Amino acid sequence: MTGQVRTVDGRVAGRRGQATRQKLLECLSEMLSTSPYRDVKVIDVARMAGTSPATFYQYFPDVEGAVLELAEEMAKEGATLTDLVAGRTWVGKPAWAAAEDLVDGFLSFWRKNDAILRVVDLGAAEGDKRFYKIRMKILNAVTNSLTDSIKELQDKGRVDKSVNPAAVAGSLVAMLAAVAAHQKGFQSWGVKQAELKPNLALLVHLGVTGKKPTK
């Protein structure tokens, strides 16, 4: 299913090959978090991995291609974000807890993978379908079940019919992603990390249920 790891010219990589490939990915990841994307060069990644540029090209078509690989890995891990929303109830006190947990989990996932995520964001915004799909995969993990939750509330008459569940869920998730990506930005408005979270949770709660939370 997943297909074995292959070199650029189509051969299957063996044990040693996989190891260097992995090392290259690690170094790329490191590189991405220390220098601007535009300045990440194949030559630097190779040097850091203690190998030659030619080796890099054996496993990846270019920097972008390798970044996609990293992103794909992260997207797999990101599937666990579903757990943040799956099987949660959005009524009463548990709803507040659900909102808090969602915000918390989402922010920490984003912070942990910020370097790759900002490149994915860029690629997606530029219209590159490959990045776009990866971004979707991650966000879908949350958005879909959030959409379902809203639909459910709507069916029970607890949320207005005029609401488009997918639009609201998508917007809320986009908000979380944006805030996570620019957390430092909030400091300049005099908003501290710790203060940010409950306010985000409030917005999520309001968006999903249409009501103020009962804490």
Next chain:
Amino acid sequence: MTGQVRTVDGRVAGRRGQATRQKLLECLSEMLSTSPYRDVKVIDVARMAGTSPATFYQYFPDVEGAVLELAEEMAKEGATLTDLVAGRTWVGKPAWAAAEDLVDGFLSFWRKNDAILRVVDLGAAEGDKRFYKIRMKILNAVTNSLTDSIKELQDKGRVDKSVNPAAVAGSLVAMLAAVAAHQKGFQSWGVKQAELKPNLALLVHLGVTGKKPTK
């Protein structure tokens, strides 16, 4: 005050110089909206402007430097975003109109300048203070007066004391920016442009006032 336009080596540019400089900026802008940021080369911009690469370096230190210039221009124009929120009331029917107008104005500004904005976003996320400041300048235009509006409602007892106005305002604006940057993304969730706007307006209204809108 604003300082005249200067060449890289510090001399003041004359009429002709300004013209080519401007042409270079235009071509760069064009380039940014047609190819990925990582692939925008000085040589291409120069070629498109019908001049030599050396000329480019007379006016800008590198591509990034030129992008900053473009961004600064846009930020100036972005100051008009204040008008979307200044002097609006967030009570009753006018509040709904205010939310709608804000969403509308914000989205169209973003769409108009998407190419530069995504580079600014990237730079800011990467921690580059110059881009970061520009991003702030644009967002502040909206966030500050939104913050004030929330504070005002809070003083009147219409909004809960536990709310941090800056955090909420900032988050809402971040949401608008993120949704604007990834508008295409919503199509894949089956959400159309036209549907998106009222739902965003709803979220803005909920966020600012804490209540459902009366349309």
Next chain:
DNA sequence: AGCGCTATCTGACGTTCCGTCAGCTAGTCT
């Protein structure tokens, strides 16, 4: 018009990085 001044532009260069290939190296198997 002709002259000279200086702002502006560019050809040309050394350097860095790209991406490819043929050939070398080092694990592995018998």
Next chain:
DNA sequence: AGACTAGCTGACGGAACGTCAGATAGCGCT
């Protein structure tokens, strides 16, 4: 040990970078 091959790399032609010294052209003056 010998041979087989997966994996690595030196070396190369080409593209883009960033810099400089020198060419060009617009402008003011007579």
